[in-house]
Amino acid sequence: MHELAPPLTLEQGLRWLDLIGILAFAMSGALLGVRKRFDLFGVVVLGCVTAVGGGAIRDTLTGQTPPLFLRDETYLWMALLGAGLGFALGEGLARFERTLSVFDTVGLALFAASGAVGAINFGLGPLGVVFAGMLSGVGGGIVRDLIANEVPEVMYRRDQLYATAAAAGALVVVLLHPHVTSFQAQLGGALTIVALRWLSRRGWVSLPVRRVPGARD
Amino acid sequence: MHELAPPLTLEQGLRWLDLIGILAFAMSGALLGVRKRFDLFGVVVLGCVTAVGGGAIRDTLTGQTPPLFLRDETYLWMALLGAGLGFALGEGLARFERTLSVFDTVGLALFAASGAVGAINFGLGPLGVVFAGMLSGVGGGIVRDLIANEVPEVMYRRDQLYATAAAAGALVVVLLHPHVTSFQAQLGGALTIVALRWLSRRGWVSLPVRRVPGARD
Amino acid sequence: MHELAPPLTLEQGLRWLDLIGILAFAMSGALLGVRKRFDLFGVVVLGCVTAVGGGAIRDTLTGQTPPLFLRDETYLWMALLGAGLGFALGEGLARFERTLSVFDTVGLALFAASGAVGAINFGLGPLGVVFAGMLSGVGGGIVRDLIANEVPEVMYRRDQLYATAAAAGALVVVLLHPHVTSFQAQLGGALTIVALRWLSRRGWVSLPVRRVPGARD
Numbered sequence: 001m002h003e004l005a006p007p008l009t010l011e012q013g014l015r016w017l018d019l020i021g022i023l024a025f026a027m028s029g030a031l032l033g034v035r036k037r038f039d040l041f042g043v044v045v046l047g048c049v050t051a052v053g054g055g056a057i058r059d060t061l062t063g064q065t066p067p068l069f070l071r072d073e074t075y076l077w078m079a080l081l082g083a084g085l086g087f088a089l090g091e092g093l094a095r096f097e098r099t100l101s102v103f104d105t106v107g108l109a110l111f112a113a114s115g116a117v118g119a120i121n122f123g124l125g126p127l128g129v130v131f132a133g134m135l136s137g138v139g140g141g142i143v144r145d146l147i148a149n150e151v152p153e154v155m156y157r158r159d160q161l162y163a164t165a166a167a168a169g170a171l172v173v174v175l176l177h178p179h180v181t182s183f184q185a186q187l188g189g190a191l192t193i194v195a196l197r198w199l200s201r202r203g204w205v206s207l208p209v210r211r212v213p214g215a216r217d
Numbered sequence: 218m219h220e221l222a223p224p225l226t227l228e229q230g231l232r233w234l235d236l237i238g239i240l241a242f243a244m245s246g247a248l249l250g251v252r253k254r255f256d257l258f259g260v261v262v263l264g265c266v267t268a269v270g271g272g273a274i275r276d277t278l279t280g281q282t283p284p285l286f287l288r289d290e291t292y293l294w295m296a297l298l299g300a301g302l303g304f305a306l307g308e309g310l311a312r313f314e315r316t317l318s319v320f321d322t323v324g325l326a327l328f329a330a331s332g333a334v335g336a337i338n339f340g341l342g343p344l345g346v347v348f349a350g351m352l353s354g355v356g357g358g359i360v361r362d363l364i365a366n367e368v369p370e371v372m373y374r375r376d377q378l379y380a381t382a383a384a385a386g387a388l389v390v391v392l393l394h395p396h397v398t399s400f401q402a403q404l405g406g407a408l409t410i411v412a413l414r415w416l417s418r419r420g421w422v423s424l425p426v427r428r429v430p431g432a433r434d
Numbered sequence: 435m436h437e438l439a440p441p442l443t444l445e446q447g448l449r450w451l452d453l454i455g456i457l458a459f460a461m462s463g464a465l466l467g468v469r470k471r472f473d474l475f476g477v478v479v480l481g482c483v484t485a486v487g488g489g490a491i492r493d494t495l496t497g498q499t500p501p502l503f504l505r506d507e508t509y510l511w512m513a514l515l516g517a518g519l520g521f522a523l524g525e526g527l528a529r530f531e532r533t534l535s536v537f538d539t540v541g542l543a544l545f546a547a548s549g550a551v552g553a554i555n556f557g558l559g560p561l562g563v564v565f566a567g568m569l570s571g572v573g574g575g576i577v578r579d580l581i582a583n584e585v586p587e588v589m590y591r592r593d594q595l596y597a598t599a600a601a602a603g604a605l606v607v608v609l610l611h612p613h614v615t616s617f618q619a620q621l622g623g624a625l626t627i628v629a630l631r632w633l634s635r636r637g638w639v640s641l642p643v644r645r646v647p648g649a650r651d
Contacts, residue, residue, distance in 0.1 A: 033589070041598045042589030048565075056495065061273065063282030065497030066558065070566070073559040080561075124283065125290040127297075131265075132287070142364070147576070149585045151366045155250070155259030164258045278490065280499030341500065342507040344514075348482075349504070359581070368583045372467070372476035381475045 021107025030086020047083025238324025247303020264300025455541025464520020481517025
């Protein structure tokens with residue numbers, strides 16, 4: 001008898017997308033490290049921290065220690081691979097910036113949505129879920145920018161929704177969760193984030209900035 | 218029969234003061250965000266982080282996860298309210314700087330004193346209690362300044378006692394605790410902090426700085 | 435009958451070396467604080483954070499809360515002593531830079547090796563052990579530089595192996611652990627770090643940096 005390989009389940013599919021997000025985040029961190037002229041070690045650490053930082057903050061805050069990336073080593077290996085690729089390609093990565101940006105959005109969407117579902121299962125209230133989901137998506141990038149001694153990019157790039165998209169996606173998870181399965185809620189949240197990112201890149205949605213007299217752009 | 222509303226207990230009163238401290242801290246964070254030209258999201262996040270950061274660090278270090286602000290959503294709503302107010306008022310907030318500064322001192326005093334009492338109940342030794350109490354008071358401001366890419370204000374503003382006042386208040390809690398109730402120890406610590414802040418604003422107490430040959434003020 | 439004092443056990447010896455490492459790290463943090471013109475409080479906090487930061491991050495990530503420095507107050511007292519010494523000596527410390535650097539290497543070696551052994555006992559996989567060991571060694575210095583608003587030194591000082599040496603030492607612990615006692619594995623890891631540091635100071639080993647067209651050294 002011929003044994004068919006079992007088809008990829010949805011959960012396995014999500015995990016693969018998750019790992020692709022890790023890879024993309026690690027490359028984005030490594031690229032910043034190369035630009036800052038960090039050595040091999042610095043580049044690799046910055047890449048890994050970008051990739052696993054958001055999840056680490058989320059897991060530590062919700063008491064799920066050790067965080068996932070220390071329990072399932074696939075994450076750390078994937079982060080190392082992405083950071084190593086980033087160092088090897090160096091500035092050459094910039095040519096793939098569009099592709100990286102798509103990966104980055106996928107990572108943001110999946111991390112934020114899965115972080116929100118995790119926080120609901122953990123028993124947090126709605127605001128806590130939005131906070132934890134958003135942090136899962138953007139925490140790694142914030143840690144990356146802090147270490148590189150820059151103001152975190154998510155704080156001011158008002159031309160594009162980023163953390164706001166993550167928060168909105170987590171909110172969609174909160175609203176959908178009582179009515180559908182966890183998986184469907186997660187998917188709805190992730191798609192919301194991808195859609196908002198796409199709309200904001202087209203310039204159709206944006207965030208206000210407070211005018212400060214005398215300040216310049 | 219006419220039912221009287223129960224009078225406000227001391228514990229409820231403290232919780233209200235706590236929430237006012239959260240509000241003041243959130244506004245101070247939001248004001249820095251407006252000045253740095255962060256977008257609406259950045260301003261709100263900076264405000265919230267300032268408000269809940271100290272408690273989050275304290276609870277995470279002492280293993281009380283998830284931290285209070287994720288367990289009792291009132292804190293996060295209050296932080297959002299303060300940050301939103303900060304964004305709406307923008308530079309207009311500067312006119313209320315004196316009022317904000319009073320709130321800020323109240324928040325510092327209450328957070329540091331309640332952090333110290335919590336650490337005693339948790340079983341930490343005297344030095345750990347002072348450390349945890351101080352961190353509860355100043356942690357949010359340190360995280361705020363790190364994200365805004367500035368040297369934390371508490372590190373160098375020697376013209377005014379701030380973190381030192383928080384540490385001194387926590388020490389008073391340690392010294393009083395064996396002899397009085399928790400509540401009285403907390404009150405004693407908080408009053409110490411308010412008094413030290415007031416004295417240092419009058420210029421009556423200050424901290425030494427090491428003279429470095431060749432450095433300028 | 436004459437009672438002999440029990441001889442110092444190896445474990446006690448290691449703890450003493452550990453405390454010497456704490457002292458050296460605290461002095462290095464305090465020295466940076468003096469140079470940045472922080473006030474007494476800022477100098478002391480920067481010194482203590484440098485001394486206990488790596489262990490605090492490690493213990494928090496692996497869920498061993500409260501971290502060791504809050505459970506065993508000797509660590510915090512030693513950190514205070516080192517930071518106080520640093521403030522008292524001020525720039526005078528610079529004359530002892532060579533001695534401090536030896537202490538610093540000892541601290542790095544012992545923290546990284548003991549962090550790795552702890553992570554193995556905690557049940558982490560090989561990559562997690564290397565990560566946790568490295569972080570135990572360099573985490574304090576990273577937090578120190580973040581607070582002082584500088585790019586963490588370990589990220590770019592490619593003229594000398596530092597964090598890389600810590601990671602290599604943790605890797606040696608991972609490789610030795612199945613074959614020898616915990617203590618021997620820890621010793622092997624620590625000696626590897628000391629050796630690598632010594633070799634890199636002599637300029638015999640170093641790390642590559644990615645050439646970026648147009649960037650200057």
